[in-house]
Amino acid sequence: MRIVIVGNGPAAVAAAETIRDLDGGCGIVMVSQESVPFYSPCPLAEYVEASVPRAHLFLRPESFYRDLGIETRFGLAATAVDSAARKLTLGSGAAATQLEYDRLLIAAGARAVMPPLPGLADTPGVFALKTLADAEGILARLAQVRRAVVIGSGFIGLEAAQALVRKGVAVTVIEAMGQVLPQMLDAELAALVESRLREHGVDVRTNSAAQAVLGGAAGVAAVKAGGVDIPCELVVCAAGVRPDVAWLAGSGIATAAGVLVDDRMATNLPGIYAAGDIVETNDSLGQRRVIGNWPNAVNGGRIAGLNMMGVERRYRGLDGINVVRIFDLPVSSFGGRDGERSLCRKEGGHMRKLALRNGRIVGGQFYGDVNGTGLYHELMNKGVDVGSFEDELLAPGFGIGRLMPQPPLPLRRAA
Amino acid sequence: MEKSIFTFIEKCVACKGCEIACAVEHSSDKTLFGALADNPRPRQRVRVEAAGAYSYPARCQHCQEAACIAACPMGAMTRDPDTHAVYVDSHKCVGCWMCVMVCPFGGVSADPVAKKAHKCDRCPERTAVGLDPACVAACPTKAMVFATPEEIAELRRQATAAAAAGIATTPVASSVAAWRTMKGGA
Ligand SMILES: Cc1cc2nc3c(=O)[nH]c(=O)nc-3n(C[C@H](O)[C@H](O)[C@H](O)COP(=O)(O)OP(=O)(O)OC[C@H]3O[C@@H](n4cnc5c(N)ncnc54)[C@H](O)[C@@H]3O)c2cc1C
Numbered sequence: 313m314r315i316v317i318v319g320n321g322p323a324a325v326a327a328a329e330t331i332r333d334l335d336g337g338c339g340i341v342m343v344s345q346e347s348v349p350f351y352s353p354c355p356l357a358e359y360v361e362a363s364v365p366r367a368h369l370f371l372r373p374e375s376f377y378r379d380l381g382i383e384t385r386f387g388l389a390a391t392a393v394d395s396a397a398r399k400l401t402l403g404s405g406a407a408a409t410q411l412e413y414d415r416l417l418i419a420a421g422a423r424a425v426m427p428p429l430p431g432l433a434d435t436p437g438v439f440a441l442k443t444l445a446d447a448e449g450i451l452a453r454l455a456q457v458r459r460a461v462v463i464g465s466g467f468i469g470l471e472a473a474q475a476l477v478r479k480g481v482a483v484t485v486i487e488a489m490g491q492v493l494p495q496m497l498d499a500e501l502a503a504l505v506e507s508r509l510r511e512h513g514v515d516v517r518t519n520s521a522a523q524a525v526l527g528g529a530a531g532v533a534a535v536k537a538g539g540v541d542i543p544c545e546l547v548v549c550a551a552g553v554r555p556d557v558a559w560l561a562g563s564g565i566a567t568a569a570g571v572l573v574d575d576r577m578a579t580n581l582p583g584i585y586a587a588g589d590i591v592e593t594n595d596s597l598g599q600r601r602v603i604g605n606w607p608n609a610v611n612g613g614r615i616a617g618l619n620m621m622g623v624e625r626r627y628r629g630l631d632g633i634n635v636v637r638i639f640d641l642p643v644s645s646f647g648g649r650d651g652e653r654s655l656c657r658k659e660g661g662h663m664r665k666l667a668l669r670n671g672r673i674v675g676g677q678f679y680g681d682v683n684g685t686g687l688y689h690e691l692m693n694k695g696v697d698v699g700s701f702e703d704e705l706l707a708p709g710f711g712i713g714r715l716m717p718q719p720p721l722p723l724r725r726a727a
Numbered sequence: 728m729e730k731s732i733f734t735f736i737e738k739c740v741a742c743k744g745c746e747i748a749c750a751v752e753h754s755s756d757k758t759l760f761g762a763l764a765d766n767p768r769p770r771q772r773v774r775v776e777a778a779g780a781y782s783y784p785a786r787c788q789h790c791q792e793a794a795c796i797a798a799c800p801m802g803a804m805t806r807d808p809d810t811h812a813v814y815v816d817s818h819k820c821v822g823c824w825m826c827v828m829v830c831p832f833g834g835v836s837a838d839p840v841a842k843k844a845h846k847c848d849r850c851p852e853r854t855a856v857g858l859d860p861a862c863v864a865a866c867p868t869k870a871m872v873f874a875t876p877e878e879i880a881e882l883r884r885q886a887t888a889a890a891a892a893g894i895a896t897t898p899v900a901s902s903v904a905a906w907r908t909m910k911g912g913a
Contacts, residue, residue, distance in 0.1 A: 322800070354800035355821050364821055371802040607798035607829055614797075633828045642824050642837055682827055683836045686794075690831035712832045713776030713783035719737040720890070 313338045315620065316400055316411055318390045319419030320344035322352070322606055323588025323613035325372070327417050330617030332380045340382045341411060343402060345389035348444055349376065354606060356447040357471035361478045369444065385411070390420065393563035395581045415583045415620045418560070418571055419613060422553040422589035422604050427463075431525030437532035438525055438547040441472045453546060457481055460546040461535040463522045465492035467636040469550030470505075473514050474639060481546070483514050486537045488521035496634045496645045501663060501679050505638050512639045555590040555602060568592050570602040575626045577616035585620055587612035596629035596693040597647075597674075603630040633689060635682060644682040646689045647675030657706040664706050671699035687712060729811055731789060732849065732863060733879045735886075738870035739775070741782035746771040748865030752850055767840045772847040773862050784862065784871060787834035787847040789813050795826035795835055795844075804844070812849035820844050 315331055317324045320342055328340055351369040358364035377384050385402060388409075392401040393416065400411045424440030432438055437453060439446050460476050462469045465487035473483045485492070491502035492509070509516050520538040525547060527533040534541040555570035566572045566580040570592030577585045577593075589604035591612060608630045618625040635644040651667025651674050662680030666673055666688060673692040678685055688705070691698060696715075704710050747759070754762035754769035762769050773786040793813050796804045803819035804826055806812070815826075815835075822842035826835040838845040850860035858864065859873040872879065 326797075352800045352802075354823060358821055368801065368819060606800040606825060607794070610797040631829070633825075635824045635828050637822070637824075640842065644824065644828060646828065681837075681839075682824055684833045685828050686830040686835070687833040689828065709777055711774065711776035711783075711785050713736075713778035713781075713785050716736055716778040716781070716783050718779050718781065719735075 313414045314412065315340045315415050315417070316413035317342045317417045317419060318344075318400065319417075319421060319588065319590075320346065320350050320384075320386065321419060321421050321588060321609060322350075323419035323421070323609040323616075324417065325350050326610045326613030327419065327587060327617035327620070328380065328382055330614050331621055332382075334618070334621045334623065336381075340380070341385060341413075342377070342382055343385045343388060343390055343400070343411070345387070346443060346445070347387040349374070351444055352606075353442065353444070356441055356444065357468075357475040360441075360447050360450055360472070361475035363478075389559075391559050393560060393565060393584070395564050395584060398583065413583075415585070417613075417616055417620065418565075418579075418584070418586040418590060419588045419609075419616075420556065420590050421609075423556040424549065425552045425554050426549055427522070427551050429522055429524055431527065431532075432522075432547075432549065435525050435527045435532045435547075436529070437527070437545060438549060440549050441468055442553065450546065450548070454479060454481075456531075457544075457546040459544040460484070460548065461486060461537075461542050461544045462548045462550055463535070464550035464552065465489075465516070465518075466495060466550055466552060467493065467634060468553075469548070470509070470636060470638065472548045472550055473509070474512070474637075476546075476548075477513055484535075484542050484544070485509070485514055485516050486520040486522055486535070486542070487516070487518045490518050492516060492518065493636070493643075496636070497643070497677055497679075498649050498665075501643070501665070501677050504663065504679050505643060508638050508641060553589065553604060555592070555604075557590070568600075575615075575629070576619040576624065577612055577627060578619060585616040587616040591630075593627070594629045595632055598629070601630060601632070603632050605631070605633060607631060607633070628693070631689070631693075633685075635685075641680055642682040643679050644685050645675070645677045646685065647673070647692050649675050649677070651675065655702065655706055666705060668698070668702070671697045671702075673698060673705075684711065728875050728877070730854075730873050730875050732786070732860060733872045733874060734784060735870050735872070736778055736781045736783045738868045739778075739782045739784060740868055740870075741775050742867065743775050744865040744867060745773050745784050745862035745871065746775060748861040749773050749847075752853070752861035770838060770845060772845060784866075785833065786862070787813060787830075788832055789847075789849060794829040794831065795846075798825040798829040800825060807851065810849060810851060810854060812851065813846070814848040814851070815844045815846060817841070817843045 355364045388402045402409050424442040459482045462473045462485045476483045522537045524536040534543045557567040571586040573591050573593045577587050588609040592602045595601050615627045633646045652669045655666045657664045665677045667675040676688045749771040750769045751762045754765045773784050776785045801819045803816045820843045826844050835846045863871045863873045
């Protein structure tokens with residue numbers, strides 16, 4: 313049997329390891345449009361700021377693919393799937409080749425969104441921060457950069473901004489919405505993040521949509537946003553990421569915003585599975601969503617690998633969790649903000665908020681102290697009715713102990 | 728099976744001896760005075776929490792399918808191949824806190840000073856030479872026991888027998904239902 317995996321990120325690698333664990337003999341081919349071995353994109357901003365060495369990005373030994381008997385086709389993009397013939401096309405035009413599969417895993421991740429602004433696509437000095445190549449492009453250009461504009465204030469934009477500040481660059485962050493981290497935080501917490509960014513020298517401009525990138529063949533000169541030109545020598549476009557499903561058109565694989573999979577990570581077509589940032593499936597509360605993060609990629613990859621090998625294992629759903637550090641201060645959120653009520657605790661410059669609906673936690677936001685987020689998140693996932701101890705939830709010292717089963721108390725008999 | 732730490736919450740008297748022993752064990756010279764002199768102060772990896780009518784020394788459960796290992800994008804959260812304990816390789820940890828986000832027990836915390844994930848490592852230096860983890864060794868009421876599941880089953884049988892010999896039970900707190908739900912889907 314031959315398994316073909318499109319991708320070489322955490323979802324692909326988790327699946328490959330799971331499959332090899334179950335079957336020492338089957339053929340495994342991994343295809344990646346990047347030429348480098350498996351790496352983690354998560355510390356790319358830290359790599360740019362030089363706090364994480366390049367070697368630490370690579371999470372497996374050099375001999376990984378050989379040790380696991382994995383055939384690699386790196387530096388080649390998958391461009392089409394012929395599900396009737398069970399063939400994957402690599403490359404395009406005259407150079408196109410085909411690869412036969414018995415089972416196919418699509419773990420091609422997401423792509424940075426590059427808005428169709430004049431000058432954005434073709435001016436030197438404009439980068440996303442999505443791949444190792446992006447980070448190296450930024451690094452190679454840094455020597456000639458005094459000022460940078462970051463388009464977008466999601467977590468990747470803010471990580472990029474901090475890394476550049478730490479490199480001595482004057483940074484402006486422009487955000488089309490009225491607040492930073494609009495996907496992650498409400499306005500009150502976002503305001504705390506904005507002031508912290510400003511304290512550290514970042515020029516944060518909300519309600520400021522990028523209109524054009526100005527410059528020429530020599531490089532970027534400015535970004536036009538909200539009617540003003542912001543001069544710069546570098547642009548980081550962090551306008552979000554999105555699954556790239558265009559190359560699957562015509563394959564018969566059902567897609568919406570992402571590749572649609574069930575709780576076995578199976579697509580609508582037999583033998584074809586998907587995992588990681590590219591999928592659209594139920595979250596832990598049963599809402600169909602696209603939620604790209606590392607744990608979802610690893611867990612989904614593992615579930616896909618098991619089911620591809622005939623071991624039935626169901627996924628409990630994507631976890632909507634986010635965490636970012638704003639100049640070393642942790643900020644996190646999970647779930648939604650659409651509760652009926654919210655609990656809030658402010659202490660020593662920190663803020664914690666939980667959103668409640670029908671006696672259950674439906675989301676949380678944490679500024680400054682993220683400890684315990686996992687417990688609240690689990691209470692949400694399990695649908696635990698917290699009504700009877702709601703007032704204790706955000707009190708100091710609340711922990712798993714509060715949920716422990718109570719052993720019988722010995723009854724003292726009256727003397 | 729290998730040994731792990733079991734807790735009998737009905738025996739915990741919240742003396743916090745485990746917290747101190749843990750901090751001392753994870754200090755530079757492993758003595759109380761040394762620990763007090765350490766800068767930054769060593770932090771304990773076990774926390775005595777209120778647990779209804781009882782208290783509970785909360786710490787990492789060293790889960791078999793550990794969410795923190797899957798969630799770590801640096802390969803820093805690792806399982807010791809010999810003891811099966813889950814520990815943080817602090818050279819690799821960048822303090823991104825994904826582990827804190829996914830631990831359903833609150834067993835991993837963010838160390839704000841070191842900027843590294845912080846959790847129970849089950850005292851590898853002690854267990855390698857046959858000693859119990861520091862928290863277990865320090866517990867004056869044996870609320871924590873370092874044992875195999877088989878040994879624990881035996882202890883529980885004995886305890887049940889003792890209970891049957893005359894101790895009645897009181898109604899159980901409402902949070903039991905919550906705990907069951909949590910355990911149920913795990
Ligand atoms: C700067 C940055 C910081 C991040 N920080 C965090 C964080 O702190 N915590 C967190 O949980 N997540 C973080 N993430 C997100 C996390 O990295 C992703 O969720 C995760 O990598 C997704 O894994 P994946 O395997 O689905 O896809 P990816 O890791 O994106 O891998 C996709 C793979 O597919 C290949 N590929 C793509 N298209 C094709 C094609 N057509 N043909 C062949 N190969 C193809 C790519 O080359 C790559 O090998 C961060 C991401 C970035 C960019």
